[in-house]
Amino acid sequence: MVRTEEDHHAYVVRLREVPLLSKGQIVCDRFRIEEMIGSGGYGQIYLADMVIDKQELKVALKISPEDVESPRMYLEAIVLTELRGVQCVPHLISCGDYDVFNYIALELLGENLGQLRKRAPHGRLSVGTVLRIGIQAVNALKVVHEKGWLHRDVKPSNFCIGHDGLERHKIFIVDFGLARRYKNPDGSPRKVRPHAPFRGTTRFMSPNMHQRKEHGPVDDLWSLMYTLTELAEGGLPWRLLRDFEDIGNMKRTKRMEEVWRHLPPTMTSFKLHLTKLTYSDTPHYAHLNSVLQKGLPNGVHDWTPYDWEPKTVPQTAPPIK
Numbered sequence: 590m591v592r593t594e595e596d597h598h599a600y601v602v603r604l605r606e607v608p609l610l611s612k613g614q615i616v617c618d619r620f621r622i623e624e625m626i627g628s629g630g631y632g633q634i635y636l637a638d639m640v641i642d643k644q645e646l647k648v649a650l651k652i653s654p655e656d657v658e659s660p661r662m663y664l665e666a667i668v669l670t671e672l673r674g675v676q677c678v679p680h681l682i683s684c685g686d687y688d689v690f691n692y693i694a695l696e697l698l699g700e701n702l703g704q705l706r707k708r709a710p711h712g713r714l715s716v717g718t719v720l721r722i723g724i725q726a727v728n729a730l731k732v733v734h735e736k737g738w739l740h741r742d743v744k745p746s747n748f749c750i751g752h753d754g755l756e757r758h759k760i761f762i763v764d765f766g767l768a769r770r771y772k773n774p775d776g777s778p779r780k781v782r783p784h785a786p787f788r789g790t791t792r793f794m795s796p797n798m799h800q801r802k803e804h805g806p807v808d809d810l811w812s813l814m815y816t817l818t819e820l821a822e823g824g825l826p827w828r829l830l831r832d833f834e835d836i837g838n839m840k841r842t843k844r845m846e847e848v849w850r851h852l853p854p855t856m857t858s859f860k861l862h863l864t865k866l867t868y869s870d871t872p873h874y875a876h877l878n879s880v881l882q883k884g885l886p887n888g889v890h891d892w893t894p895y896d897w898e899p900k901t902v903p904q905t906a907p908p909i910k
């Protein structure tokens with residue numbers, strides 16, 4: 590099915606607003622729908638109860654209409670299968686089809702970072718929280734890249750915190766529907782395409798992606814840098830621009846140091862490292878993490894509560910690995 594741009598817009602609005610499943614509905618004899626907890630351009634996410642061995646487990650059920658979006662969900666299921674056991678990725682419980690939908694059942698997570706930022710005072714998270722998010726996110730991307738995948742849609746709403754308790758101190762990466770394998774089976778990078786099709790979310794994509802250059806691990810890290818900037822500063826300078834080329838131009842010309850009013854000057858080293866990398870280079874993840882670590886305000890440690898956690902977390906809690 591080919592959709593015009595207006596059709597697609599109407600489709601996305603409908604997906605975001607109108608739940609396709611209703612409370613109490615049983616999906617595949619196993620999942621009882623509670624409520625819709627998220628939606629995007631390609632699907633809806635529900636909180637559901639899954640009955641196993643007479644016990645109930647709360648899960649996230651992501652559904653997507655079985656049409657042009659099917660390949661995206663198949664791809665997501667493949668990537669999540671390969672990433673099973675990786676801590677910063679939600680565990681894939683099962684996948685399949687139901688009625689006119691494809692579905693994947695996932696470990697239930699908490700709110701996404703976009704929601705947490707919008708709810709925070711002045712629409713910003715504290716620097717101590719954002720830099721520690723950055724450290725966890727760099728580690729998460731390192732694992733995904735080492736498994737041979739690029740995420741290609743790194744943005745605040747694609748990171749969630751854990752569902753409850755100490756899990757709310759952890760950051761998970763979600764939505765692998767735009768992922769791409771960039772390594773050959775022997776570990777070498779795949780051949781560079783002269784013209785890489787546009788993928789991801791314009792606001793967060795790297796300057797290279799604006800020029801439709803091949804995506805590499807470095808491009809996910811550019812998107813992470815823009816993600817951290819939005820979380821700490823409350824927005825990105827190009828947030829009101831609509832034109833793809835105008836946004837790309839502003840990314841190339843705007844000095845990020847002028848944008849970082851809350852993030853520390855050490856962020857310059859983060860950006861500098863990215864500017865030196867090309868498609869096939871392996872980023873120096875440990876260097877990026879040490880830059881973020883150095884910028885942490887005095888008195889902020891791994892176990893210091895994040896902005897959304899109660900301030901009563903025991904100060905002796907073990908550091909996050």
Ligand SMILES: Nc1ncnc2c1ncn2[C@@H]1O[C@H](COP(=O)(O)OP(=O)(O)OP(=O)(O)O)[C@@H](O)[C@H]1O
Binds near residue numbers: 634700746747
């Ligand atoms: N495992 C999960 N547990 C709880 N909430 C989740 C889970 N996975 C995703 N979500 C929520 O649902 C939202 C949309 O999920 P996702 O990005 O996977 O859908 P999408 O349709 O591909 O979205 P987009 O069009 O933005 O790429 C996320 O931002 C997050 O808030």
